[in-house]
Amino acid sequence: MALLTPYSKIPELNTATLLLVENEEQFQCRLADAIVQREKDVNVNVRLARKLPLPVENGETRPRIDLVVFIVNLLSEQSFLVVENSLNHLSSDYFLGKVCFVVTSARCGAVSQERLLSVRKLAASHRCPVICAEHQTDDGVTMAATRLLTILKVSAGLSPMPTTALYMSTLTRCTVPSDLDED
Amino acid sequence: MMGGRAVGMRGSEMEGRSSAVNTPVRRPVTRRSKSYGRSCVEPPSLFWQTPGHLTTLGHRIPTSRRAAKSHNITEKVDPEQVALLLDGEWKLSYVTPLFLFRHTQLKLYSKRLAAFIIAEKQQGVAVEVGLEAGFRVSFSAVLGMAETEEDAETVFIQIFSRPVFGADGSKPVWQGWLTCVNGDPEYLRSLPPDFTSLPLFCSRGAESLSALVKSWFQRTFDCSFGALGLSSSTLHWLAALWTGCHPAAGIRYLKLGWTMPTQPPLDIEYSVDPQDAWELWNSVHKEDGADERISVDEVQSFINGLETHFFRHFKIYLSSGTLTKVSTALGSAHHHGKIKMSSSDYISTVLTLLTECALLKTPV
Numbered sequence: 001m002a003l004l005t006p007y008s009k010i011p012e013l014n015t016a017t018l019l020l021v022e023n024e025e026q027f028q029c030r031l032a033d034a035i036v037q038r039e040k041d042v043n044v045n046v047r048l049a050r051k052l053p054l055p056v057e058n059g060e061t062r063p064r065i066d067l068v069v070f071i072v073n074l075l076s077e078q079s080f081l082v083v084e085n086s087l088n089h090l091s092s093d094y095f096l097g098k099v100c101f102v103v104t105s106a107r108c109g110a111v112s113q114e115r116l117l118s119v120r121k122l123a124a125s126h127r128c129p130v131i132c133a134e135h136q137t138d139d140g141v142t143m144a145a146t147r148l149l150t151i152l153k154v155s156a157g158l159s160p161m162p163t164t165a166l167y168m169s170t171l172t173r174c175t176v177p178s179d180l181d182e183d
Numbered sequence: 184m185m186g187g188r189a190v191g192m193r194g195s196e197m198e199g200r201s202s203a204v205n206t207p208v209r210r211p212v213t214r215r216s217k218s219y220g221r222s223c224v225e226p227p228s229l230f231w232q233t234p235g236h237l238t239t240l241g242h243r244i245p246t247s248r249r250a251a252k253s254h255n256i257t258e259k260v261d262p263e264q265v266a267l268l269l270d271g272e273w274k275l276s277y278v279t280p281l282f283l284f285r286h287t288q289l290k291l292y293s294k295r296l297a298a299f300i301i302a303e304k305q306q307g308v309a310v311e312v313g314l315e316a317g318f319r320v321s322f323s324a325v326l327g328m329a330e331t332e333e334d335a336e337t338v339f340i341q342i343f344s345r346p347v348f349g350a351d352g353s354k355p356v357w358q359g360w361l362t363c364v365n366g367d368p369e370y371l372r373s374l375p376p377d378f379t380s381l382p383l384f385c386s387r388g389a390e391s392l393s394a395l396v397k398s399w400f401q402r403t404f405d406c407s408f409g410a411l412g413l414s415s416s417t418l419h420w421l422a423a424l425w426t427g428c429h430p431a432a433g434i435r436y437l438k439l440g441w442t443m444p445t446q447p448p449l450d451i452e453y454s455v456d457p458q459d460a461w462e463l464w465n466s467v468h469k470e471d472g473a474d475e476r477i478s479v480d481e482v483q484s485f486i487n488g489l490e491t492h493f494f495r496h497f498k499i500y501l502s503s504g505t506l507t508k509v510s511t512a513l514g515s516a517h518h519h520g521k522i523k524m525s526s527s528d529y530i531s532t533v534l535t536l537l538t539e540c541a542l543l544k545t546p547v
Contacts, residue, residue: 077415077503110505113543
């Protein structure tokens with residue numbers, strides 16, 4: 001089974017590549033446009049996918065992927081199941097700061113709390129950050145794009161301060177309080 | 184010298200006062216709340232402002248529940264009143280605890296609510312135009328619905344319209360009830376003494392009357408109402424609980440309704456033969472013996488079984504849509520917060536589940 005590995009290709013100069021994985025393909029395009037428009041100093045390539053594993057045909061021409069972002073729509077259970085399956089196709093090197101989860105519709109009243117909790121548990125077990133995004137307004141999309149760009153620059157090694165992806169992910173990883181009755 | 188001493192005393196008095204003012208402000212105060220961007224590292228808390236029990240309610244989602252037992256509720260509750268509850272479809276809301284609600288003053292409340300409704304209807308009308316219909320309200324307590332000592336007794340409200348021409352006004356135009364069945368005992372015990380918690384509000388009738396009743400309650404008892412939608416996990420539980428009752432009381436059918444997010448939206452109704460549903464449920468649920476508890480994994484496997492069967496035939500992933508409706512002969516529930524109970528034997532189980540949903544949804 002071909003796993004996606006982060007270090008098997010040579011990085012390009014002043015370039016960062018982002019992979020957005022979403023089952024519904026609703027939020028991907030708007031987010032990709034917002035990301036590309038915000039960043040002027042660095043070349044940002046955004047690639048879109050519905051699930052992993054990625055098609056083998058493009059394997060040669062695909063650049064090195066610096067950050068894999070999984071977008072989970074809390075209104076559908078299928079979204080979460082696809083993400084869970086996709087995690088098996090990533091090499092374990094990715095989980096040292098090169099994976100991020102974005103959750104949409106977290107504030108929707110019709111969503112059951114268990115779904116958000118299970119996404120957070122999944123992210124916590126893989127030591128990855130979770131970002132809640134508002135996909136319906138332009139401001140929300142811009143905010144999500146800004147946050148992802150910050151993480152992308154660190155994981156691509158382009159941040160001016162010497163920060164590594166592993167250090168960043170240790171700071172921002174999702175924690176799930178296991179027992180909340182201690183107070 | 185005396186002047187000097189007086190100054191000295193005054194100085195220490197002032198110092199004492201200022202230190203008493205300063206100390207409370209210094210303590211760092213963090214309030215824990217289920218806020219939007221809570222994805223980063225939790226800061227350590229030093230001091231909680233609100234009592235801890237009220238805030239932990241929202242995080243404790245139960246993973247196992249008691250199986251539905253058939254209770255002959257007519258032993259405890261007047262059968263006529265039970266018949267009123269089973270009559271049709273109710274719209275659900277959650278209610279925050281009521282302040283100074285007394286079960287002994289129900290007659291007074293009925294008079295006040297009737298006067299309020301009449302006044303609101305007449306608002307803005309200077310001259311009486313047309314027929315003036317009066318309203319009669321009756322508050323009654325349905326005794327026997329409460330399961331534990333901490334539950335407050337159910338209150339049933341009916342509004343009858345009193346037409347001018349002396350015709351029979353005994354058909355209610357609006358009905359509603361407030362109830363608490365098997366509420367979380369720790370939460371109920373932690374409420375301050377003057378508060379009564381009746382978290383589930385069911386109503387049926389004209390929407391304008393519902394709004395008037397809710398605003399009267401809000402003004403009189405300082406509570407607030409909110410719409411209670413039934414999430415897909417609640418509907419899964421109801422489907423599993425009702426299927427589990429099949430040998431005792433035949434459910435006759437299990438119908439599940441889904442809405443797919445396609446353009447235009449596709450509605451799917453999936454009917455399952457009760458015997459097949461029961462066999463699937465039996466293969467998933469392990470009989471524990473004495474203590475019949477159903478765990479959330481069993482419910483999830485049951486629903487997964489139904490969904491994969493559907494996928495095998497129609498190649499549609501049901502999990503990408505939303506479950507909107509579950510219905511059996513014992514009752515039906517809709518995603519927008521509508522419930523119908525058709526059998527008196529399982530009322531307390533369904534109400535326990537709904538009370539729990541209402542308590543989880545209440546903003547604390």
